[in-house]
Every structure is written in C-alpha cells, then in structure tokens.
Amino acid sequence: MTQTIEPATYEVHRGEVTPLVSESDLPATGHFIANQFTADAGRDRIDVVNPADGSVVSTVIVGTEEDVDRAVAAALAAQSDWARLVPKERAEILHRIADRVVDNADLLARLESANTGKPLPVSHDDIAQTIDTFRFMAGAARSTTSQAAATYSEGHLSVVLREPLGVIGVVTPWNYPLLMAAWKIAPILAAGNTMVIKPSEQTPLTTLKFAELVADLLPAGVFNVVTGRGSVVGSRLSGHPQIDMIALTGSVGSGKAVARSASESLKRVHLELGGKAPVVIFDDARLDEAASALRTAAFWNAGQECGAACRVLVHESVAARFTELLVEAVGSLVVGEPGGGETIEIGPMISEAHYDRVCGYLDRAREQGIRAAIGGTPLPGAGYFIAPTVFVDVPDGAECSREEIFGPVVTIETFTDEDDAIARANGTPYGLAASVWTENARRAHDVPSRLDFGTVWVNDHLVLASEVPWGGFKGSGYGRDLSIYALDDYSRTKHVMHNQQR
Known part of the structure; x- marks a missing residue:
C-alpha cells in the first residue's frame, strides 16, 4: 500500500481578541x-x-x-x-x-x-x-x-x-x-x-x-x-x-x-x-463515502471520542485508493482555537498531560517504522495541538492500532479474507463500537452479527440518537x-x- 502523498501543512488558526466568555x-x-x-x-x-x-x-x-x-x-x-x-x-x-x-x-x-x-x-x-x-x-x-x-x-x-x-x-x-x-x-x-x-x-x-x-x-x-x-x-x-x-x-x-x-x-x-472502533471496509464499498464519513467520525472532537473511527481495516485491493481519498479529506480539516470561528474543526488536546501521551504514541509509531501519510506531529505555538494523522502500512498488532490513543490519529491496515478481518476487528479488549462498509446486502446483515461491539454501523459511523442504546462489551x-x-x-x-x- 506504500505510496507517495503530498502531505498537508496545518496551521493553527488563532482566536479573536475578544474572549469566548466573560x-x-x-x-x-x-x-x-x-x-x-x-x-x-x-x-x-x-x-x-x-x-x-x-x-x-x-x-x-x-x-x-x-x-x-x-x-x-x-x-x-x-x-x-x-x-x-x-x-x-x-x-x-x-x-x-x-x-x-x-x-x-x-x-x-x-x-x-x-x-x-x-x-x-x-x-x-x-x-x-x-x-x-x-x-x-x-x-x-x-x-x-x-x-x-x-x-x-x-x-x-x-x-x-x-x-x-x-x-x-x-x-x-x-x-x-x-x-x-x-x-x-x-x-x-x-x-x-x-x-x-x-x-x-x-x-x-x-x-x-x-x-x-x-x-x-x-x-x-x-x-x-x-x-x-x-x-x-x-x-x-x-x-x-x-x-x-x-x-x-x-x-x-x-x-x-x-x-x-x-x-x-x-x-x-x-x-x-474506552473504545478502539474498527472500520471494516470491503472491496465493494463506496470508498468516497467512507473517506468523507471518516473525516468527521475519526476526527470529531479531535479524536477525543470513545467511538471514534480510529482503526481502519481495508481490503488490500482498494487500500491504495481509499488511503488517497482519506488523506485528501483529512488534509482539508481546519485546526484552531474555538475563538477562530465556526470554520474551526479540530481543537487541541484537553491538557498538557494528554498532549504528551498522544505525542508518545506518535513518536513510538515512528520509531517502529510506521509511516504517517499525513500529520504525525504536534503543531507549534501555544496550546496542545496535534496535526490530524493517518498512519499507513500498519502491521497487525502494532501498539498504535491496538491501544486507545484518544487523539486525532487513524491507523490503516489491510486484509484479504473476510474471516480474518472479523477476527482482527474483534481482537481488541474493547467492545464499544465498529462499522462495516459494503454494498453486499447479505454481508451487511451477517458481518455486524459477528462483531463483538455494542454498536455496529453499516455504511456510516458515529451517528447517535436518543432512542437507541449506547454502551459496550468486554473492556x-x-x-x-x-x-x-x-x-x-x-x-x-x-x-x-x-x-x-x-
């Protein structure tokens, strides 16, 4: 899946002089x-x-x-x-x-x-x-x-x-x-x-x-x-x-x-x-829709979200194209202070301690040879900002794809076999949320029943309603x-x- 993608350059948009609250x-x-x-x-x-x-x-x-x-x-x-x-x-x-x-x-x-x-x-x-x-x-x-x-x-x-x-x-x-x-x-x-x-x-x-x-x-x-x-x-x-x-x-x-x-x-x-939500993308999925949805579902609240679409498992035949689409979508995210206005989409980590924790995951992934197709670093200046990140060529079992980072970080792994994809999706101590992307109606009913998560979306992610329950299994x-x-x-x-x- 290795490919060359021109990375986006993120700038932290700063707020107005007038504070948000008096x-x-x-x-x-x-x-x-x-x-x-x-x-x-x-x-x-x-x-x-x-x-x-x-x-x-x-x-x-x-x-x-x-x-x-x-x-x-x-x-x-x-x-x-x-x-x-x-x-x-x-x-x-x-x-x-x-x-x-x-x-x-x-x-x-x-x-x-x-x-x-x-x-x-x-x-x-x-x-x-x-x-x-x-x-x-x-x-x-x-x-x-x-x-x-x-x-x-x-x-x-x-x-x-x-x-x-x-x-x-x-x-x-x-x-x-x-x-x-x-x-x-x-x-x-x-x-x-x-x-x-x-x-x-x-x-x-x-x-x-x-x-x-x-x-x-x-x-x-x-x-x-x-x-x-x-x-x-x-x-x-x-x-x-x-x-x-x-x-x-x-x-x-x-x-x-x-x-x-x-x-x-x-x-x-x-x-x-906590959660570590897998996103299982099959070869018949609408890749543009998946990339567009993950732009929000993976990075909402700067990824500080227990149901965030943070772990992508994509069929190897469409992995390169999906990665290209996702990186392009993520590159358009606007990072900044909330005082910067209604166009800001990504804010800071909640605290210096959490910022250091997320940066630690980025550093260790880099040391393990895992490549960031976009982002992968903190952003300079005041505040606890981290660039929206997509890690590619992630090996099965890597720390960044196994543990809950709770930041603006997505990992991409590939699979060839449906049973293997399901086993790897379930191979986590968490069981909060997952999503499945396919145009095959039978698969769309069967695969969610085999995933060990409290909420499973089909062809979407992180959509909630007060009428339906939210909660997980396992850890x-x-x-x-x-x-x-x-x-x-x-x-x-x-x-x-x-x-x-x-």
Missing part, C-alpha cells in the same frame, strides 16, 4: 448541595485551564470525603419525595430543564469551548444533544413498560413494579462534560432517583453552570455537584454505603477502580469506558446510556403477588 458568564465554583453553592473561601482549589492557549479560566474547590457525605445526605433527604412524584410531574420538570438549556444554549456552548478547547460547532452539537436527551427522557418516563399483570400461579395475581434505585453517584469525563452529564442526569432523575455528580476536575464549568441554571426547577437535594479529584471524591462516591449505584463514563482504569470500590457494598455499577464496560434501556439501568423491578383465592 467573568460574568462563569459559574459559581463552590460545591452545589441542596440547591446552594457552598462558601469556598480558604479552600484548596484546582486550576481550570483553557487547552487552546494554556491560560487559567477559573478554579474550583478540591472536594473532600466530608463534602461527598454532605451531598449524599442532601440527596437521601430529597429522594423519597422525588420518587413519589408521578411520572408526568417528573417529565414536566425535565422539559422545563430542557427549555432552560435552550434559553442558555449559546452561553453553554461558549463556556464548553472555553474550558475544553473544542470547536464551537462541536460544542453547539453537544448542547443540542443535551436538550434532546432531556426531551426524550421526559417522554420515556411516562411510557415505561413491565411484564403484564396476570395470574401466573393459580389463584395468585402477579404485578411487576418498576421502582427508583435511590441515590446514585455519577462520575463524568472531560471530553463531553455537559453532554455526558446529561446522559446520566436525565434518566436518573426520570426514573425517580436523586444524585450526586462529580464532573472531571479538568472540565467542571458547564456542569456547575447547569446546576446554577436549573436550581429553581428542582427540589433541593435532588441534584448535587461535588468538584474534586477522582482519587478522593470519585472513590468516596463509589464506596459510600448510602449510595445505591455508581455510574461512570471514563477510562478503563477508572472503571476498574470504581468497580472494586463498589464491590464492598455490592452496589450496582454502570460503566461506559468497554456494561450498562446502557440513552434509550429506554437507560431507564431500566437506573431502576429496579419488584414482584408483588396477591393471593386472590376466595
């Missing part, structure tokens, strides 16, 4: 407990950094175990009354929350971009999906289903009830701060639970702003936010004896730590972890976000049997 746009930075922000004078604090230029946007409190305990106590006090509301009442509150997000959509998008460095179109999409998540769960809360009440044992009527779990602890990641919070908040509240959420210490601003915006819509204690580090706040949430479930979106390492801690109290665990965790399956995860069934013999 001081008045920033949220209060205390913990949000029982609908009040805590006093924060004299507390240890964590810098919140803009990764596009390294400047400090704000600071938040370093949470303690005692802070978590106070938040859990508030959630416990509110849980019974919240659970007793009929679904219609909870649904109406969720719709009002969605309305409030609509009214503040531009502010939330600008705040998200200022904190994460992601392009404004990506942040606007996050906010739109946040709104839709609350709208969907408001409707789903009113239409939950259970097994029909009936006489299954002679003379006895069985009724299956669906109840809230109680208090749920949530830990959210830095790549989609508000959207991943919404994926948890909406079904948790819709099912009648109360909650305590710990946003990533790197990206807490939109979660805190959300709390500020909806404080008058929810009863005190139903929704609580504690900021801080996972080693303290997250650990206390997962081990707290009065929390009934812990839900985390994050790394495999974080998931293992949460599951271990939760096992002490046998609480339920919901984990949405990608368990439990489902979105859809009515999320409501199932955040509730429990109770069988009540009535002796009706007379």
Whole structure:
C-alpha cells in the first residue's frame, strides 16, 4: 500500500481578541448541595485551564470525603419525595430543564469551548444533544413498560413494579462534560432517583453552570455537584454505603477502580469506558463515502471520542485508493482555537498531560517504522495541538492500532479474507463500537452479527440518537446510556403477588 502523498501543512488558526466568555458568564465554583453553592473561601482549589492557549479560566474547590457525605445526605433527604412524584410531574420538570438549556444554549456552548478547547460547532452539537436527551427522557418516563399483570400461579395475581434505585453517584469525563452529564442526569432523575455528580476536575464549568441554571426547577437535594479529584471524591462516591449505584463514563482504569470500590457494598455499577472502533471496509464499498464519513467520525472532537473511527481495516485491493481519498479529506480539516470561528474543526488536546501521551504514541509509531501519510506531529505555538494523522502500512498488532490513543490519529491496515478481518476487528479488549462498509446486502446483515461491539454501523459511523442504546462489551464496560434501556439501568423491578383465592 506504500505510496507517495503530498502531505498537508496545518496551521493553527488563532482566536479573536475578544474572549469566548466573560467573568460574568462563569459559574459559581463552590460545591452545589441542596440547591446552594457552598462558601469556598480558604479552600484548596484546582486550576481550570483553557487547552487552546494554556491560560487559567477559573478554579474550583478540591472536594473532600466530608463534602461527598454532605451531598449524599442532601440527596437521601430529597429522594423519597422525588420518587413519589408521578411520572408526568417528573417529565414536566425535565422539559422545563430542557427549555432552560435552550434559553442558555449559546452561553453553554461558549463556556464548553472555553474550558475544553473544542470547536464551537462541536460544542453547539453537544448542547443540542443535551436538550434532546432531556426531551426524550421526559417522554420515556411516562411510557415505561413491565411484564403484564396476570395470574401466573393459580389463584395468585402477579404485578411487576418498576421502582427508583435511590441515590446514585455519577462520575463524568472531560471530553463531553455537559453532554455526558446529561446522559446520566436525565434518566436518573426520570426514573425517580436523586444524585450526586462529580464532573472531571479538568472540565467542571458547564456542569456547575447547569446546576446554577436549573436550581429553581428542582427540589433541593435532588441534584448535587461535588468538584474534586477522582482519587478522593470519585472513590468516596463509589464506596459510600448510602449510595445505591455508581455510574461512570471514563477510562478503563477508572472503571476498574470504581468497580472494586463498589464491590464492598455490592452496589450496582454502570460503566461506559474506552473504545478502539474498527472500520471494516470491503472491496465493494463506496470508498468516497467512507473517506468523507471518516473525516468527521475519526476526527470529531479531535479524536477525543470513545467511538471514534480510529482503526481502519481495508481490503488490500482498494487500500491504495481509499488511503488517497482519506488523506485528501483529512488534509482539508481546519485546526484552531474555538475563538477562530465556526470554520474551526479540530481543537487541541484537553491538557498538557494528554498532549504528551498522544505525542508518545506518535513518536513510538515512528520509531517502529510506521509511516504517517499525513500529520504525525504536534503543531507549534501555544496550546496542545496535534496535526490530524493517518498512519499507513500498519502491521497487525502494532501498539498504535491496538491501544486507545484518544487523539486525532487513524491507523490503516489491510486484509484479504473476510474471516480474518472479523477476527482482527474483534481482537481488541474493547467492545464499544465498529462499522462495516459494503454494498453486499447479505454481508451487511451477517458481518455486524459477528462483531463483538455494542454498536455496529453499516455504511456510516458515529451517528447517535436518543432512542437507541449506547454502551459496550468486554473492556468497554456494561450498562446502557440513552434509550429506554437507560431507564431500566437506573431502576429496579419488584414482584408483588396477591393471593386472590376466595
């Protein structure tokens, strides 16, 4: 597949002089407990950094175990009354929350971009999906289903009830701060639970702003936010004896730590972890469509996306042509600060530490003789920018094609045999997402059934909808976000049997 392709030269487009957010746009930075922000004078604090230029946007409190305990106590006090509301009442509150997000959509998008460095179109999409998540769960809360009440044992009527779990602890990641919070908040509240959420210490601003915006819509204690580090706040949430479930979106390492801690109290665990999504392109695929789709699906949010189309397995007969098309498409991506405007498509890595981690993968791939057809290097200047990269001639089992890089990096491998392609696609510890590209109708049905991933797209990648579940197998965790399956995860069934013999 070796070929010569003229590489693109990326320039980081810098923002305007006017900042994305003003001081008045920033949220209060205390913990949000029982609908009040805590006093924060004299507390240890964590810098919140803009990764596009390294400047400090704000600071938040370093949470303690005692802070978590106070938040859990508030959630416990509110849980019974919240659970007793009929679904219609909870649904109406969720719709009002969605309305409030609509009214503040531009502010939330600008705040998200200022904190994460992601392009404004990506942040606007996050906010739109946040709104839709609350709208969907408001409707789903009113239409939950259970097994029909009936006489299954002679003379006895069985009724299956669906109840809230109680208090749920949530830990959210830095790549989609508000959207991943919404994926948890909406079904948790819709099912009648109360909650305590710990946003990533790197990206807490939109979660805190959300709390500020909806404080008058929810009863005190139903929704609580504690900021801080996972080693303290997250650990206390997962081990707290009065929390009934812990839900985390994050790394495999974080998931293992949460599951271990939760096992002490046998609480339920919901984990949405990493991914290394294979993209299997057969010789009859529409290569131009695949390349165009991957331009977005591989590099959305600068590849800091657990479902990113980052590992291409392409039939050797069409590999050269597909590579040419993909490199051409990737070369047109616009890199820059979110303040550079709506044309920016690729932002920075979230932090200096993550930037160094991704650069390490690039360096090791180069040392192993793996060639970048485009990109392959960090970009000069302020901020944590890395050039969109496509590695070609990647051998089976190479580190860059096996491990989750979580950056703007795609690897291309070739295959000759369908069974081998499927085996190699499945040969990963992850099982979150994959895609298959073919015009053969029978293959389009058969191959997805043989792929061990929670979501498999056919002739597309990274298309999501609130009505369908999202979650993985194997090292990608368990439990489902979105859809009515999320409501199932955040509730429990109770069988009540009535002796009706007379």
